[in-house]
Amino acid sequence: MNGLKLLTLVLALLGSPLFIVIAGVALLSFSSVDIDISVVIIEMSRLADTPLLLALPLFIFAGTILSESGTPKRLLRLSHLLLGWLPGGLAVVSLLVCAVFTAFTGASGVTIFALGGLLFPALIRDRYSEKFSLGLITSSGSLGLLFPPSLPLILYGVIAETRIDHLFLAGIVPGIFMLTLLVAYSMYKNPRKREQQKRITGLAILAGLKEAAWELPLPVIVLGGIYGGFLVAGEAAAITALYVLVVEVFLYRDIDLQQLPRLMVKSMMLFGGILVILAASMAATNFLVDQEVPMRLFELIRQYISSKYTFLLLLNIFLLVVGSMLDIFSALVLVVPLIVPIARGYDVDLIHLGIIFLTNLQIGYCTPPVGLNLFLASYRFERPVIQLYSATMPFLALLMLTLVIITYFPLLSLFLVRLLG
Amino acid sequence: MSHRQVARQILTFEKRLIDGLLCLLLVAMIVLACLQIGLRTFFSSGLLWADPLLRYLVLWCGMLGAVVATREKKHIAIDVVGYLAPEQVKPWIGLVIDLFSSLVAAVLTWAAVIFVRNEVLFGSYPLLTVPSWIWNLIFPTAFGLITIHFLLAIAADIRLLASQSSRGNEAGSGP
Amino acid sequence: RTKYLFKVATIAPEGSIWTKRFHDFAAEVEEKSNGEVGFKVYPGGIMGDDRAMYRKMRIGQLHGGGFTMTGIGTVVPDFRVMGIPFLFRSYEEVDHVMEGLWPFFSKAFAAKGLELIAMTEVGFVYSMSISPVSTLSELKKSKIWAPEGDPVSIAYLETLGITPLPLGIPDVLTSLQTGMVETVFNSLYGAIVLQWFTKTKYISDIPFAYAYGCLLLDRKRFARLPESYRSMIKETARKHFSLLITDTRKSNSDSRQVLQDNGISMVLPDPGDVEDLRNMREETVQRVQGTAFSPQIYKTTMKLLDDYRNQAYKRK
Ligand code: NA
Numbered sequence: 001m002n003g004l005k006l007l008t009l010v011l012a013l014l015g016s017p018l019f020i021v022i023a024g025v026a027l028l029s030f031s032s033v034d035i036d037i038s039v040v041i042i043e044m045s046r047l048a049d050t051p052l053l054l055a056l057p058l059f060i061f062a063g064t065i066l067s068e069s070g071t072p073k074r075l076l077r078l079s080h081l082l083l084g085w086l087p088g089g090l091a092v093v094s095l096l097v098c099a100v101f102t103a104f105t106g107a108s109g110v111t112i113f114a115l116g117g118l119l120f121p122a123l124i125r126d127r128y129s130e131k132f133s134l135g136l137i138t139s140s141g142s143l144g145l146l147f148p149p150s151l152p153l154i155l156y157g158v159i160a161e162t163r164i165d166h167l168f169l170a171g172i173v174p175g176i177f178m179l180t181l182l183v184a185y186s187m188y189k190n191p192r193k194r195e196q197q198k199r200i201t202g203l204a205i206l207a208g209l210k211e212a213a214w215e216l217p218l219p220v221i222v223l224g225g226i227y228g229g230f231l232v233a234g235e236a237a238a239i240t241a242l243y244v245l246v247v248e249v250f251l252y253r254d255i256d257l258q259q260l261p262r263l264m265v266k267s268m269m270l271f272g273g274i275l276v277i278l279a280a281s282m283a284a285t286n287f288l289v290d291q292e293v294p295m296r297l298f299e300l301i302r303q304y305i306s307s308k309y310t311f312l313l314l315l316n317i318f319l320l321v322v323g324s325m326l327d328i329f330s331a332l333v334l335v336v337p338l339i340v341p342i343a344r345g346y347d348v349d350l351i352h353l354g355i356i357f358l359t360n361l362q363i364g365y366c367t368p369p370v371g372l373n374l375f376l377a378s379y380r381f382e383r384p385v386i387q388l389y390s391a392t393m394p395f396l397a398l399l400m401l402t403l404v405i406i407t408y409f410p411l412l413s414l415f416l417v418r419l420l421g
Numbered sequence: 422m423s424h425r426q427v428a429r430q431i432l433t434f435e436k437r438l439i440d441g442l443l444c445l446l447l448v449a450m451i452v453l454a455c456l457q458i459g460l461r462t463f464f465s466s467g468l469l470w471a472d473p474l475l476r477y478l479v480l481w482c483g484m485l486g487a488v489v490a491t492r493e494k495k496h497i498a499i500d501v502v503g504y505l506a507p508e509q510v511k512p513w514i515g516l517v518i519d520l521f522s523s524l525v526a527a528v529l530t531w532a533a534v535i536f537v538r539n540e541v542l543f544g545s546y547p548l549l550t551v552p553s554w555i556w557n558l559i560f561p562t563a564f565g566l567i568t569i570h571f572l573l574a575i576a577a578d579i580r581l582l583a584s585q586s587s588r589g590n591e592a593g594s595g596p
Numbered sequence: 597r598t599k600y601l602f603k604v605a606t607i608a609p610e611g612s613i614w615t616k617r618f619h620d621f622a623a624e625v626e627e628k629s630n631g632e633v634g635f636k637v638y639p640g641g642i643m644g645d646d647r648a649m650y651r652k653m654r655i656g657q658l659h660g661g662g663f664t665m666t667g668i669g670t671v672v673p674d675f676r677v678m679g680i681p682f683l684f685r686s687y688e689e690v691d692h693v694m695e696g697l698w699p700f701f702s703k704a705f706a707a708k709g710l711e712l713i714a715m716t717e718v719g720f721v722y723s724m725s726i727s728p729v730s731t732l733s734e735l736k737k738s739k740i741w742a743p744e745g746d747p748v749s750i751a752y753l754e755t756l757g758i759t760p761l762p763l764g765i766p767d768v769l770t771s772l773q774t775g776m777v778e779t780v781f782n783s784l785y786g787a788i789v790l791q792w793f794t795k796t797k798y799i800s801d802i803p804f805a806y807a808y809g810c811l812l813l814d815r816k817r818f819a820r821l822p823e824s825y826r827s828m829i830k831e832t833a834r835k836h837f838s839l840l841i842t843d844t845r846k847s848n849s850d851s852r853q854v855l856q857d858n859g860i861s862m863v864l865p866d867p868g869d870v871e872d873l874r875n876m877r878e879e880t881v882q883r884v885q886g887t888a889f890s891p892q893i894y895k896t897t898m899k900l901l902d903d904y905r906n907q908a909y910k911r912k
């Protein structure tokens with residue numbers, strides 16, 4: 001039996017679909033203790049009892065529409081008009097736009113492909129060094145995961161059974177803090193010799209605002225709906241999906257009706273890929289629960305680690321490794337169910353834990369050797385991965401600094417929750 | 422018509438059916454969720470069955486989406502070794518992976534059949550007078566289709582390997 | 597070593613009176629059987645809700661469960677009969693009817709392969725709201741929760757002209773917090789244990805209905821035990837679970853003070869409305885009888901209740 005499980009692990013490393021690997025392990029495990037394998041499907045069927053899940057497909061759909069429309073361009077143009085005059089203006093614009101865009105579309109590589117393609121030449125034109133520009137775009141590809149309505153944040157809420165509106169609140173201050181550090185660094189790296197900027201008139205700003213007029217209310221709908229108490233996350237997602245659909249297809253006409261079915265199928269394919277991993281991992285987790293593994297694991301860890309802070313330190317190291325190996329959804333689905341009971345034992349607030357998870361996994365996107373953003377950027381900008389390793393280093397250092405602060409100052413995450421929740 | 426043509430037509434039909442169904446389900450999800458908000462906000466009422474139905478729609482969308490992900494080979498995977506492997510070995514790795522995946526998917530299908538059979542025998546909780554086993558039919562259906570797509574991938578792998586080795590032979594026998 | 601292991605799950609949280617008494621019961625059974633009979637407990641819904649628990653019992657992953665009436669009522673519909681709104685006026689009435697119905701319930705569960713070990717109690721439930729609700733028309737304006745899979749209370753609310761939002765118990769707290777529901781039903785202790793009281797600042801001071809559950813074991817597995825163990829388990833259960841009922845009632849009455857200390861107001865309903873609410877019961881029964889539960893079990897229940905009330909009247 002263990003031999004078979006080992007073989008499964010090898011097959012996983014060779015590139016088998018992760019849901020197949022996890023389901024395979026679950027099936028093997030249950031049959032090894034003589035429990036009918038249909039328990040795997042019983043666990044999967046519990047997904048139909050999870051009202052929170054509705055938010056995922058609908059936000060994925062809205063995100064897919066947004067990334068295939070003219071939104072990135074309009075958003076960029078407007079922020080450039082508003083912030084371009086700042087020292088390091090373009091870099092600041094890049095960071096902000098990437099963060100907002102990633103929050104809405106998830107870090108699925110869309111940010112690097114859609115926005116990066118526009119930003120990179122512009123940064124070079126503005127005489128930023130190639131190294132800085134590449135590093136900025138690569139690390140911005142997953143920036144904004146802490147801001148609502150980030151999909152990984154929702155998924156964490158689904159798995160850890162914590163309040164999604166609280167997670168959304170908790171992510172805001174750490175997210176802004178992280179952004180501020182990166183913005184400050186970008187301002188410092190502002191190229192000395194710069195072409196004289198064209199003066200930006202109020203009229204141009206007005207035109208930019210008018211152009212993006214239909215997209216600007218989106219954050220208000222999501223945040224206002226949820227915090228105004230009108231909508232739960234799933235409903236906010238439904239309204240967002242409907243709104244985005246109407247705006248991009250009928251008002252901006254960026255996407256014509258014939259294209260729509262393809263985008264719908266594509267977004268449901270993305271959702272399906274996540275859902276089957278979630279389903280399989282529910283089954284695998286149930287085996288662990290059945291065998292009382294989380295409890296024993298906690299007792300074992302408890303013997304060696306008594307302090308909450310040591311636990312958090314080791315957790316961070318563990319998550320950084322996991323984050324650099326796995327994509328964010330699989331990492332969440334596999335690790336959260338194991339860590340949550342242990343973290344509870346150490347009295348870690350589950351909302352704070354969520355922010356720690358997300359920050360780690362976000363960093364994991366840019367961590368050598370296998371961070372996804374590095375490969376995406378290498379592919380998109382046709383640069384060797386090694387060059388991206390070094391380009392991302394300063395940004396990575398800043399992100400690590402934020403991680404430490406987020407981890408050891410829980411109030412940074414919990415402050416808004418306590419104030420408004 | 423040859424077997425191959427018939428098979429291709431069936432596959433095209435399956436693709437259209439699944440894609441069409443996905444669009445329909447997604448639109449239904451958006452409409453139903455928004456309708457429910459509207460009813461609640463303006464008439465302080467709602468449809469008793471809307472929320473449970475929405476949850477099944479989510480499940481159906483996800484499972485059918487997974488069928489599409491299998492068809493398009495877009496499943497999430499860790500492919501560190503696969504990425505680093507030498508070019509000639511890659512088709513073999515692909516074959517092994519697809520063999521393994523079809524096996525697991527077939528067992529999942531079987532488990533889903535047992536599950537649905539149990540629901541027929543002991544299930545309850547009808548929704549809109551439709552018994553629970555029908556709502557759960559998505560599990561054997563989706564896993565069944567996923568198995569078929571993995572099997573088709575095996576066939577494609579074998580064809581690729583065969584063409585490679587014949588090309589290799591030609592190259593070897595050439596002057 | 598444990599020769600006969602029972603894996604038992606429940607949605608009741610660890611540390612609540614229900615799991616505490618269960619642990620006492622399990623410990624005594626283990627001791628009396630010299631460790632031959634053992635229990636593994638999965639509390640707090642980690643094995644899923646009642647439906648998932650029942651599914652897992654069918655395939656043998658679990659061998660028992662502490663079920664709620666709404667959850668197991670879909671398997672044995674007659675078990676729902678005591679949950680009819682405004683049926684009981686006191687716990688004495690409940691006890692009398694429960695004793696009389698036990699053989700019927702036991703038989704109905706046995707037919708589904710389940711052994712009824714003990715009845716458990718949540719207690720009388722009250723309607724609890726985010727805003728003060730003292731009249732029927734105010735109640736109708738509020739977004740009201742109903743337990744998922746409980747056709748009796750859903751039909752009752754529909755008779756009142758209300759479309760409730762059915763949700764599983766684990767989802768209620770979040771829905772209260774996000775404002776998706778505004779009025780819920782629970783016992784006073786239940787509202788504290790499940791943290792619902794953090795949102796429901798107003799409680800209508802009239803017991804709406806009686807809520808309860810039961811401990812079931814897999815009948816086949818139970819039958820494999822030697823006869824002496826079977827009767828020992830039932831006897832031990834009788835002892836500990838009647839203590840649990842006492843605990844529950846005490847916790848519920850203590851909770852009234854706790855809730856008031858936490859700034860929760862007990863709102864007295866309008867007497868005319870109370871009469872209307874009571875009168876809706878008959879109409880509801882007519883609507884759901886035959887689908888939600890059988891007419892026979894309803895007749896039996898009403899007979900037991902009338903007998904008790906007549907005797908109580910004579911005693912006075
Ligand atoms: Na659940």
Ligand code: NA
Binds near residue numbers: 109
């Ligand atoms: Na990803």
